[in-house]
Amino acid sequence: MKRFRKVYLEISNICNLNCRFCPGTRRAPRQMQEEEFASALKLLRPWTDYLYFHVMGEPLCHPRLETFLRLAGEAGFRVILTTNGTLLSRLEQMLLNSPALHKVNISLHAFEANELPLPFSVYLEQCLSFGQAAQGKKLVVYRLWNQGGEDRRNQEILHALASAFPGPWDVQPRGTRIGSRVFLEYGDRFDWPDLAAQEGSGKVFCYGLRDQIGVLADGTVVPCCLDHEGDLALGNLFETPLEEILDAPRARAIFQGFGNKTAAEELCRKCGYARRFG
DSSP states (O other), X not given: OOSOSEEEEOSBOOOSOOBTTOOOOOSOXXXXXXXXXXXXXXXXXXXXXXXXXXXXXXXXXXXXXXXXXXXXXXXXXXXXXXXXXXXXXHHHHHHHTOTTEEEEEEEGGXXXXXXXXXXXXXXXXXXXXXXXXXXXXXXXXXXXXXXXXXXXXXXXXXXXXXXXXXXXXEEETTEEEEETTEEEEEEEOOOOOOTTSOOOOSOOOOOBTTTEEEEOTTSEEXXXXXXXXXXXXXXXXXXXXXXXXXXXXXXXHHHHXXXXXXXXXXXXXXXXXXXXXX
16 A cells, blocks of 8 residues: 555646636746656655646646656556546547546536637537547546536536436446446535635644645645645655655644644645535
């Protein structure tokens, strides 16, 4: 058993959309270079078997994605992609033919973007077409994480899903199976952690540093996938051994605090997601 169930390895913080549900980042635009990526694979291999190519940014925008998938597979990783879906049709065959690619999360709530680069009907058709082609080959999860937010077109989306995957659908604890290895997940819209936000009250808990860590595009190690600005920078993967980073006082305080249902860091006290597990 590796220590972490997953590591979020941000290959790029650049995105082709500007969705209202996403906080974005004020960090300088950056794409991980191939040499950096290859180094990260070696440094992370003892810690996990699963890599998410995401913290911020759209991973399908990275020009070296096919190479990154190949290198990750050769290193023994299984890769998960989270995408807004706008580029799926262009890269469909490459993705389906990648042995390393384990799962694709498609955020259908990306229609909340200020402006999609293609008509909504075309966008939805492309997303559903990918899931149909991936059946039995890759795990595909359609996400509607916008409950309580801008969910005005969800019924239209559900109708299209029912036509593309006629069922029967199987409701399971972690989602609804709508096809062979194809699932639909609902979720409430949540508040991203932000130092400018008000602190919440009550107990909090986070799986950061327990079953996951994040590595930003410049190598900065953060406790979880929601630290989109690197506010809780624990060290740099390319400069300090990960074991030393995780054993440093700041990381240990965060870990121990959540074990007691308290947040050692101001940012964590302002995280709407952490309060869900309190």
